[in-house]
Amino acid sequence: MDKGRFGVPAGVRDWAIALGVAALLLGTGLSKERPGTDPDMLGYALLAAGGLALAARRRAPLTVLAVTGLCAVGYQAVGFDVLAVSYLVAVYGAVRAGHRAVTVAASVTMLVVLLLTALVFHDGPAGEALAQARHVLEVAWLIAAFAAGEALRQAEQRADEAERTREETARRRADEERLHIARELHDSLTHQISIIKVQSEVAVHVARRRGEQVPEALLAIQEAGREATRELRATLEALRDDDTTPPRGLDHIPELVEQANRAGLEATLTIEGERTDVPAAVGRTAYRIVQEALTNIARHACAPTASVRIDYRADSLAIQIDDDGKATPDTVPRPGLGLLGMRERVTALGGRLRAQPRSERGFTVQAELPVERAS
Numbered sequence: 001m002d003k004g005r006f007g008v009p010a011g012v013r014d015w016a017i018a019l020g021v022a023a024l025l026l027g028t029g030l031s032k033e034r035p036g037t038d039p040d041m042l043g044y045a046l047l048a049a050g051g052l053a054l055a056a057r058r059r060a061p062l063t064v065l066a067v068t069g070l071c072a073v074g075y076q077a078v079g080f081d082v083l084a085v086s087y088l089v090a091v092y093g094a095v096r097a098g099h100r101a102v103t104v105a106a107s108v109t110m111l112v113v114l115l116l117t118a119l120v121f122h123d124g125p126a127g128e129a130l131a132q133a134r135h136v137l138e139v140a141w142l143i144a145a146f147a148a149g150e151a152l153r154q155a156e157q158r159a160d161e162a163e164r165t166r167e168e169t170a171r172r173r174a175d176e177e178r179l180h181i182a183r184e185l186h187d188s189l190t191h192q193i194s195i196i197k198v199q200s201e202v203a204v205h206v207a208r209r210r211g212e213q214v215p216e217a218l219l220a221i222q223e224a225g226r227e228a229t230r231e232l233r234a235t236l237e238a239l240r241d242d243d244t245t246p247p248r249g250l251d252h253i254p255e256l257v258e259q260a261n262r263a264g265l266e267a268t269l270t271i272e273g274e275r276t277d278v279p280a281a282v283g284r285t286a287y288r289i290v291q292e293a294l295t296n297i298a299r300h301a302c303a304p305t306a307s308v309r310i311d312y313r314a315d316s317l318a319i320q321i322d323d324d325g326k327a328t329p330d331t332v333p334r335p336g337l338g339l340l341g342m343r344e345r346v347t348a349l350g351g352r353l354r355a356q357p358r359s360e361r362g363f364t365v366q367a368e369l370p371v372e373r374a375s
Helices: 010-031 037-056 061-077 085-096 100-121 126-136 139-209 216-239 250-262 280-301 337-348
Strands: 266-272 305-312 316-323 352-357 363-370
Touching: 010 037, 010 085, 037 061, 037 085, 061 085, 061 100, 085 100, 085 139, 100 139, 139 216, 250 266, 250 280, 250 305, 280 305, 280 316, 280 337, 280 363, 337 352, 337 363
Parallel strands: 266 305
Antiparallel strands: 305 316, 316 363, 352 363
């Protein structure tokens, strides 16, 4: 809920203003001479209605503008010579919301209608009717309300623009730092890891050609070199993943499943629910979860099959990746970088992630990402 400087909700402030304006109008009406009994009740009702209508000025500024204007015309017609404070506040709200042209047209119409109403319902010279119409809606006050609304609208626009500029600057600096880190990693680690990987593979190859037993330590070094190369490549790709290339999202998940099939894993994709557009951040996170899960299955699970399920729900997107690998209910998942990265991505979006062995056999990764629907 929108809150002001003192933490008061916007709805509470609007009602406070509406009640205050209604009380002001009623008090002004009671302090003036009244023409008769029956019109008084209608006039008081219109005074109160015009003030209370301001409670909805944020949600429906143009509707409030029309209602307060009609109320002002109505209580002027029954003889109440009260400044249309509620209409002035409505003008301020409508201009602040950006409806300048409509507000100008409505205000000009309002001035003409007030003058005609005074001429029709006021018994006396035309000069007195003109004076009564001017008392109900002073042009100076109308201009002041318009100017105040326009000034605040421009100030809010400048504040929003400044905030966007700060966000863009911070994002650009973060991108530059990310690319700098990627370059440093590439320059400092890639060459050394490549040497370790090549030398270990050569040593294993030579030992096998000679018919010698390859030491377990050498095999471990070889596997560690391959794994480090893959992890470093994935890290560099993630660091260099910026907005210069189209982001990977839900539309690219079928490609991941096809790649897994080409690599020898029998993977299937199931999409449930009514497919709708989701924020780009949610789509990217879903893609990365499926990518990391399928990669882990291919590397560690020794699983012949895997299934990917995408479920479009009313307020969330659910992703589930299952395999029938070697994991058992007693297996304790190792908290690797891939699982940690998935959890961080999901948590950043306010979602939930479960990664654990299945009750029968294999492993499951389940993520639920909240999605804000446009109303």
